[in-house]
Amino acid sequence: MATDVQASPSCYSATRLARGDARAVGEVLLHGAVRAALLAAGMAIAGHGTKYLMRDSIAGAVMLEVFLVGWAVHQDARSR
Numbered sequence: 001m002a003t004d005v006q007a008s009p010s011c012y013s014a015t016r017l018a019r020g021d022a023r024a025v026g027e028v029l030l031h032g033a034v035r036a037a038l039l040a041a042g043m044a045i046a047g048h049g050t051k052y053l054m055r056d057s058i059a060g061a062v063m064l065e066v067f068l069v070g071w072a073v074h075q076d077a078r079s080r
Helices: 009-018 024-045 053-079
Strands: none
Touching (some): 009 053
């Protein structure tokens, strides 16, 4: 595995998931939930309305996780 794939814990779990490690699913979900909470906090501080705050933060977190898993797959394929 390339060293840059392990840049953060969520990249590490995304790489494990991309390689077929089913035990990484829980970690990826946990990282997504933490990321959604951080996004929600940031959007609330920035003045985002509360009506769609959770929906928007979860959507953002899901898109980031999808990107990380895709990036991990790409980096892993390049390193082989």
